[in-house]
Structure formats: structure tokens, C-alpha cells
């Protein structure tokens with residue numbers, strides 16, 4: 001797991017999530033300075049790079065799989081990342097986005113885009129990814145190597161996982177409970 005500059009390359013993205021898991025990543029605070037010497041974030045909402053590199057050591061995905069774009073992103077991460085982390089409850093079990101699974105998709109769309117809208121209610125047809133009938137956790141569409149639960153996962157849990165991977169060890173899922181994940 002190394003690049004020419006020996007740092008681990010990391011890619012992150014959010015699917016159907018609130019970005020809170022990424023905010024928890026930033027909550028590692030001063031430890032980010034230490035991590036920056038060991039990981040190289042090559043693609044992420046946190047950096048400017050707009051294309052996922054062909055080969056990345058570690059992929060981290062937040063959010064559930066709710067629309068066609070989420071599926072495309074999840075499959076791209078699985079294809080290009082040697083290891084893939086499912087970060088946060090939305091990715092791990094569907095969490096909040098999956099609450100719509102109790103209703104028919106047409107009813108959900110009607111509620112969101114017409115019933116609850118005061119000004120110019122309309123259902124978007126262009127430029128919006130097609131919603132899937134059922135929201136799935138990340139492992140519902142691609143194989144996942146590591147799960148980091150929590151809403152959001154505590155920064156300490158994220159730091160533990162990254163530290164173990166940097167050290168060449170496999171993080172112990174049981175250890176995550178130490179951090180409240």
C-alpha cells in the first residue's frame with residue numbers, strides 16, 4: 001500500500017449521506033497534520049481533484065446507495081481501490097436514507113417535490129440521478145472490506161482504523177466499540 005512518495009493514497013466520497021461522516025474525519029483535528037505525512041488524499045470532497053485515479057490504496061465511502069449515481073460511484077471505488085471502507089451508519093446499514101424504504105418511491109417523490117413545496121412544485125426530470133426503488137447499504141452493491149459504524153463514527157474510531165492500516169495491520173472491529181462506534 002504505497003506510492004512513489006510512500007504515503008498511502010486515499011480516496012473518499014459521499015453517496016446519500018449528510019456529509020457528517022466527513023466532518024467527523026475532519027474532527028481528528030491536529031492528528032490530521034500527523035496523518036498528512038502518511039496518507040495522500042488523491043480524490044475527495046475535501047480536495048480539488050475531480051477524477052478518481054486508476055489505482056488507490058484505500059477508498060472510504062460515506063452514505064447509502066439511493067440513486068444511479070451512487071451505484072456508479074460505489075462500483076468505481078470498488079474497481080479502483082484496493083481496500084474499501086464503509087464509513088458511517090448510512091453506508092453500513094442504510095440508516096436515515098433507508099427510512100424511505102417503508103414507502104413506495106412514487107409517494108416519496110410526490111411528498112418531497114410537490115406536497116411539501118410552496119413555490120413552483122415540480123418533479124425534476126433533467127440533471128438529477130434516477131432514484132432507485134430501494135435504498136441499500138454500500139455492501140448491497142459492492143464488496144466491502146471494513147465497516148466503521150456510527151452516526152457519525154467518532155473521530156477517534158476513524159483515527160484508529162487509519163492508524164492500523166498505516167501500520168500494516170487489520171483494524172479489529174471489536175476495538176471500534178472502545179470509541180463509541
Ligand code: SF4
Nearest residue numbers: 017018020088089090
Ligand atoms: Fe450523516 Fe450519520 Fe449518515 Fe454519516 S451516518 S452520513 S453522519 S446521517
